[in-house]
Amino acid sequence: MDFLNTIFTFPTVVFTTLLLIVIVFWLIALLGFADIDMLEGDVELEADGGGSFFQMGFGGVPLTISISLVVLISWVTSFYAHKLFAYALGDGVMFYLLGSAMMLGCFVASIPLTALLIKPLRRFFDSKETASKNDFIGLECVIATSKVNSQFGQAKVQFQGTEQLIEVRADEEGLFALGDVALLIEHYPNKNSYLVVEKPW
Template sequence: MDFLNTAFTFPTVIYSTLLLIVLLFWLISLAGFADPDMLDGDADIEAEGGADGGSLWQMGFGGVPLTVSISLIVALSWVVSYYAQKLFAYLLGDGVMFYLIGSAFMLGSLVVALPLAAALVRPLRGVFDSQQTSSKDALVGLECVIATGKVTTTFGQARVSHEGSEQLIEVRCDEENTFTQGDKALLIEHNATTHSYTIVTNPW
């Protein structure tokens, strides 16, 4: 009860909620209904455009899926916040000061967690680089089913079955209005820059 009381009271409850969302995402991903790389395309576009957010990810968290980096940050922030609240709860005070100091605890936990997460990411880069290259190329040539209402040069998702699991992937098509939800298509090329696949009408 003491653990639950700390985990589900402010400020740690914020990170507890985020941690539950992260765990739910990975359960959905393991079931094949979400792609761990689903956020990487937008991050790469921001980085190419020179956005500060993209530069930050490239400097500290590049080389692994963005979902992995976010998961590590949330998990470590939760750990730091939990123990900070556990050890220094007497500093929180009452009333307005409770929320002001609690917010400072929450932000401080994030500041501490960021470099720790970046340090954990570094040894994982080589593993993810090799695994992502082989797994992404393995999907080329497979049939997929369109999951969105349309597919354009910048938008579209599809489901593809591979090695007994179903994955949701980003797909692109040079000709708009060619595919609608439920149509079948053929994956012919993987674009590592946008983390998407080029699709064409299945010839058979």
């Protein structure tokens, strides 16, 4: 009860709410209804403009992973800070002012810690980042989601001895289901995805 009281009390409750959202997202992603690279387009725009995430060393992994780690670390640090310094927060308006300052401090502290944790993860995404997008054109892929349409879809493709998960799109809905084999024929740079069609043979 003490644990639940802490995580559902301001300021930790803010990060608890965000953490619950992150957990729900990853559950949906595991079911194949969400893409871990869904924010990649925004990441590329930030990179071109010298965005803050890249300046802090968050590049090289999907933004969804970076955000998830920031939320998780913020929640952990906020929980322990709340436990240790609850007596110093005071009452009334001061409680919310000092609580907000504690929340902001936990968030700021989570950023360099997340950047540090991301470094060993980058190698798992290197092959995808370094491979030329056009190298996949003409290759066969296996559909990895329950459906593929003009807005959603993922597939697994074998490239240089490794299996990679890529974003795919189809002009018509209902052509593909989980496990179907398709052909990659075009790359959409603005969407970072590939057009797939049925195999002609």
